[in-house]
Amino acid sequence: MAGFVAGVFDATVTASTVLLLAGMGELISERAGVLNLGVEGIMLIGALTGVIATAITGNYWIGFLVAVLCGMTMSLIHAFLCITLKSDQAVSGIMITLLGTGLTTYFGNDWASTRISGFPQRTVPVVGDYLVEIPIAGPALFRSTATDYMALALVPIVYLFLYRTNLGLELISVGEDPETADTMGVDVFKMRYLAVVVGGAFAGAAGAHLSLGVIQLWSAEMVAGRGWIAVALVIFAQWRPERILVGAYLFGLFDALQLYTQGIDATLSSGTPLAGTLNPIIDFVLDPQIMATYPYLATLIVLFLTVARTENSHLAEPSGLVQPYSRETD
Numbered sequence: 001m002a003g004f005v006a007g008v009f010d011a012t013v014t015a016s017t018v019l020l021l022a023g024m025g026e027l028i029s030e031r032a033g034v035l036n037l038g039v040e041g042i043m044l045i046g047a048l049t050g051v052i053a054t055a056i057t058g059n060y061w062i063g064f065l066v067a068v069l070c071g072m073t074m075s076l077i078h079a080f081l082c083i084t085l086k087s088d089q090a091v092s093g094i095m096i097t098l099l100g101t102g103l104t105t106y107f108g109n110d111w112a113s114t115r116i117s118g119f120p121q122r123t124v125p126v127v128g129d130y131l132v133e134i135p136i137a138g139p140a141l142f143r144s145t146a147t148d149y150m151a152l153a154l155v156p157i158v159y160l161f162l163y164r165t166n167l168g169l170e171l172i173s174v175g176e177d178p179e180t181a182d183t184m185g186v187d188v189f190k191m192r193y194l195a196v197v198v199g200g201a202f203a204g205a206a207g208a209h210l211s212l213g214v215i216q217l218w219s220a221e222m223v224a225g226r227g228w229i230a231v232a233l234v235i236f237a238q239w240r241p242e243r244i245l246v247g248a249y250l251f252g253l254f255d256a257l258q259l260y261t262q263g264i265d266a267t268l269s270s271g272t273p274l275a276g277t278l279n280p281i282i283d284f285v286l287d288p289q290i291m292a293t294y295p296y297l298a299t300l301i302v303l304f305l306t307v308a309r310t311e312n313s314h315l316a317e318p319s320g321l322v323q324p325y326s327r328e329t330d
Helices: 001-031 039-057 060-084 089-107 137-142 146-164 166-176 178-185 188-215 226-236 239-259 273-286 294-308
Strands: none
Touching: 001 039, 001 137, 001 166, 001 188, 001 226, 001 239, 039 060, 039 089, 039 178, 039 188, 039 226, 060 089, 060 188, 060 273, 089 178, 146 166, 146 239, 166 178, 166 188, 178 188, 226 239, 226 294, 239 294
């Protein structure tokens, strides 16, 4: 039993890193007032370019850097459409997702199932060999890939940046009231561009972690809706970075459970009362194809409960979210 729990916890950490990186990037973008529904497409671009660059150079750090730069480039397109041209942010984001899906499907054919040597698992320096001996949580938390450690470290960094630095507070003010921020001398357009591009870098890093740190190969549609979960995660977290961590691990747990419970035979013996009635239900609930939907069903349920139980005035949504700003008209 302990081995099962440890395996689930380890898989939870791995699955959570993807959501944590993408969710933190979306949080920064939305805090500046720009909704980016293109996270899914940007993650796909990051995953593919990371594999290609790693396969060509033989260095996974170069692959990771290329993925981040490509994520920034894709988000720059979104920023230009939404901030400069003032296009509808939802439409632009969906277009970015469709563009990323199309590009990776076309250019990824030659790289499908190409095995690469990605991020290895390493222990924390100095104290890692001792901490990894902690039952259940030790191996998962202290023997991980560099991107797992990076994602966890970014949570306090993003928190301190947003709430303890002038630049972070200016970014928040742009998302809350861009007109007032502009009057106070904050460059609204510059701050929004910065936030969207940084958010794209995080999404590209999330895709690279998936292909370089988890699967270590490329396959079409490998992101499998995690970009949309990251967008929902921001609402669940009420635009707070520390809650992103909680939400990412919650959704990551559902993802891990559907993987680790597939081999469990929970059907009742024929002599058990109501076995004939309960066994078909158990088989249905534990069916691998049905269980694959659980992370997404959990996302919908948690998102619904978060919005339903929270008054709009306390949802913490940035007041200027999805609202284009024009100095001439506002």
